[in-house]
Amino acid sequence: MKTKTKQVNRRRVLSWLAGAGLSLGLNPTQSMMKLSFAQTGELPKFLIVIGCAGGASIIDSVLAQRSSEVGRNDLNSFPDADVYSPYGSPFRATRVEVDSLGSIPYRGVFDQKNFLDQYHQDMAVLTYTGTSVNHAIAQKRALTGNEAWGGRTIQEAFASQFGAQSPLANVNMAVDGYAEAGHDPSLPSYASAELISSPLLWPLGLHGHVGLSSQDEIALPSSVIAKARAWRNGQLDQNSKFVKTFAEDPGLKRWLQHRNELMPEFEEQDLINRLNFISDSPLTPLGNYGLNNAEDTALIREAFPNTLRDPLEAQAALAYLLITQGISVTVTISPDFSPLVGMNVSQAVDSPPLAFDFSHQAHRSGQALMWSRLYSISDKLIRLLKGRELMNGTSYWDRSMIYFATEFGRTRNRPANADDFGSGHHLNNGALLISPMINGGRVYGGVDPSTTLTYGFDPMSGEPEPGREMTEPEMFSAIAHALNLDVSGTGLPTITALRR
Secondary structure, rough: OOOOOOOOOOHHHHHHHHHHHHOOOHHHHHHHHHHHHHOOOOOOOOEEEEEEEEOOOHHHHOOOEHHHOOOOOOEEOOHHHHEEOOOEEEEEEEEEEEEOOOOOEEEEEEHHHHHHHHHHHHHEEEEEEEEOOOHHHHEEEEEEEEOOOOOOHHHHHHHHOOOOOOOOOEOOOHHHHHHHOOOHHHHHHOOOEOOOOOOOHHHOOOOOOOOOOOOOOOOHHHHHHHHHHHHHHHHHHHHHHHHHHHOOHHHHHHHHHHHHHHHHHHHHHHHHHHHHHHHHHOHHHHHHHHOOOOOOHHHHHOOOOOOOHHHHHHHHHHHHHHOOOOOOEEEEEOOOOOEOOOOOOOOOOOOOOOOHHHHHHHHHHHHHHHHHHHHHHHHHHHHHHOOOEEOEEEEEEHEEEEEEEEEEEEOOOOOOOOOOOOOEEEEEEEEEOOOOOOOEEEOOOOEOOOEEEEEEEEOOOEEEEOOOOOOHHHHHHHHHOOOOOOOOOOOOOOOOEEEE
């Protein structure tokens, strides 16, 4: 857990809002959002980052190329009949039917059409060329724009401006470089990421003593716990040789502040129950331990039925709760490099080994499976956010952005007419955004069909500019401007084409 930069009387305000919120059916943090809206007139907004671990190829999804456009059988293109575009849309959806996943026996059909039909008007693609094909380095640069804002990640930059009143403004459940923090020393402490490795069980650690069985010998009344903590803070800590020795150590100071100030806030707001999406059942008898479900558990379980076995579904479920319960303004999720099998009885593999990087062995089928997986998770999360009102008839999705953070692209060559093939890493690629808050329905840049490489766009108008390569700082700046971040004094290039 991280240090909170406190507002004056912040806990008193939260306590007062807790009482005021009860009559409105609101929790304290939602009441605070209401208060902030009344003061500023601006609704909150939310950033969801999805790490496309392994190297997601943009020309295997929304910028897919038809064989008739490319005119060569040794570049990565699709039969014309397998590429679909909604009327008037520049985006593409592929249909890939496979008999194997590399050397893995597998039969499946992956069709991106429904997702594109649902969201193409809110989509935008930013083409860019990266600077590393190392997984961890490229992942982090997709978040920092290669140190574009003094080393801040886009999540840190967003949380620093919009998350001051959030208990955990920035939550990160991703892996490797996607989970790394930036290194801007001026970043407010509340904007640094809270790392969560087990989204299913993490909420159960948000209270110091709730969850003990009433028949458990170590269960104690809250009043006794409070007295023990006061004695610990006032006596034990003060006389501890360890605390005396390291009294000025920043790490110890931060840990003590977490324990003594942040944890009581979590307990006061009942986050152990508000963020718990494990169902009460004979296998998990929550009632025996005085625990409850989050209010939307039934909806969450319907959307994500495999949270007990699929880490990505569990991440998405917790992301929804963190946002709609007013806990976080930005949440990061991603698949990892482990295989996942047995979630879907019609499929032998639900997530291949190495995620998108399984493309080394089976590019076409690996990319199709992974894009379909991320689209499915995103669609369910968007539907949940659409169904939950933020305030004044506006849904949470109306104020959200999803950023698919790609590491790098893949090599474009293939054996002549090959249906599946291996690919390597390539710097040239693009990133996908989905949000009702941006100038969507556009590709910012384009694809040269003679090479299938992407090219850039005019920073102000967004018009395509063949021959121009967009950089990582420009990509980062375009997202920052689209989110209406205050970038004054940052030195970021001005890229306003996406901003409404």
